[in-house]
Amino acid sequence: MADFTLLHDYLLPISKASLNDDQEYDEFQIGGIVDLYEEGYAPNLDIADIILLGVNEDRGYGPGKKGPDAADIVRREFYSLFYWHKDVKIADMGNLRKGVSLADTYAALRTVLAELINSNKTIIILGGSHDLTYAQYRAYATQKYVIEVTVADALIDLKEESPIPADSFLMDMLTEQPNYIRHYNHLAFQSYFVHPRMLETLDKLRFDCYRLGKVRENLEEIEPVLRNTDMLSLDINIIKHNDAPANTLSPNGLGGDEACALSRYAGMSGRLSTYGIYGYRPEKDKEFLTARQIAQMLWYFVDGCSVKNKEALLNERDAFYEFNIVCGDIDTVFLKSKKTGRWWMQLPGKGKDFVPCTYNDYVTASNNEIPERWLRHQERL
Incomplete structure (x- = not known):
């Protein structure tokens, strides 16, 4: 169970009235149903499927003047959307108190997330700078949970020589021991x-990197990646400037609708426990279009959670179509969910474990070719 009283000292309450200009939310809006931490009122985290946590920490961008708090601006847009998924309960813990130092904020975020992860909750972090991803990871590491991590970012933040945490945090995350x-x-x-050598290094470690063009070419191929992910960190710089004006890194990127689709895939994952959305700079936004983009991504994440709630467990074989395939010298099994249409394939070995895949992987195997996804899993084993 998630005990709010244990986390109270780390959090700041939110005023729902101030988010809606002192107007009442419609009972069909998200703002009308969300269980929000307000002054004198604590949300019931035990019945929540999704918990929102704002982290307005921007010191990871480096020195310089920063804009207004990002999380509340996104909340304002998200709460105004209509609530279509009555089977998904949403709670909002308010905002994390900033620490005296950036390291203090990391420690506080790590502590709060660890408590919620241990309570089997799905947490969305409306964050500041992308280096908060490191604290997100440390919430698992302190519990010694071995996880699969996915980062969506136009950059690869491995600049070891950079003094700016948002540019270098991946180095610590990927190399620290244990x-x-x-x-x-x-x-x-x-x-x-x-830098090409960054990709060479990641490939030698058998990590999977998907360039923008590959993701856009067939977005559905990314769904199994997110289905197998425990922790997702997304920088809004993956969205092209026209669709997210606060992204001033590049005119290119995913379309807003594609970012919503990725967010929906994340919501459909039965393994995902934390989802951080970072890099939103309100002072660079135009007419709050980026805040609205993020709000709609959150809406689609909730939509994905609704799909997840309808999915059967893999051991409930009556809920799946089963296909036995001989591919080369390998006998394997593909499963297709009757409820959601998603696919899994069986790996060899003692466990005969099933891993997420796509219909295209099944077609490839049916043509007596070993799917690349199958090979990559085997390499890692």
Whole structure:
């Protein structure tokens, strides 16, 4: 159970009235149903499926003047949307108190997330700078949980020589010992921003990196990646400037609708426990369009959670179509969910474990070719 009283000292309450200009929310709006931490009122975290946590920490961007608090601006837009998923309960813990130092904020975020992860909750972090991803990971590491991590970012933040935490945090996350990352995926990087040797290093570690063009070419191929992910960190710089004006890194990127689709896939994951959305700079936003983009991504995440709630367990074989395939010298099994249409394939070995895949993997195997996804899993084993 998630005990709010244990976390109270780390948090600041939110005023729902101030988010809606002192107007009442409609009972069909998200703001009308969300269980929000307000002054004198604590939300019931035990019945929540999704918990929101604002982290207005921007010191990781480096020195310089910063804009207004990002989390509340996104909340304002998210709460105004209509609530279509009555089977998904949403709670909001308010905002994390900033520490005296950036390291203090990391420690506080790590503590709060660890408590919620241990309570089997799904937490969305409306964050500041992307280096908060490191504290997100440390919440698992302190519990010695071995996890699969996915980062969606136009850059690969491995600049060891940079004094700016948002540019270098991945180095600590991927190299510190002991390490609890079983596998790492990087989505939607833009090649012209990335040193080739960075990719060579990640590939030698058998990590999977998907450039922007690959992600856009067939977005459905990314769904199994997110289905197998425990922790997701997304920088809004993956969204092209026209769809997210606060992203001033590049005119190119995912479309807003594609970012919503990725967020929905994340919500459909039965393993995902934390989802951080970072890099929103309100002072660079135009007419709050980026805040609205993020709010709609959150809406689609909730939509994905609704789909997840309808999915059967893999051992409930009557809920799946089963296909036995001989691919080369390998006998394997593919499963297709009757409820959601998603696919799994069986790996060899003692466990005969099933891993997420796509219909295209099944077609490839049916043509007597070993799917690349199958090979990558085997390499890692």
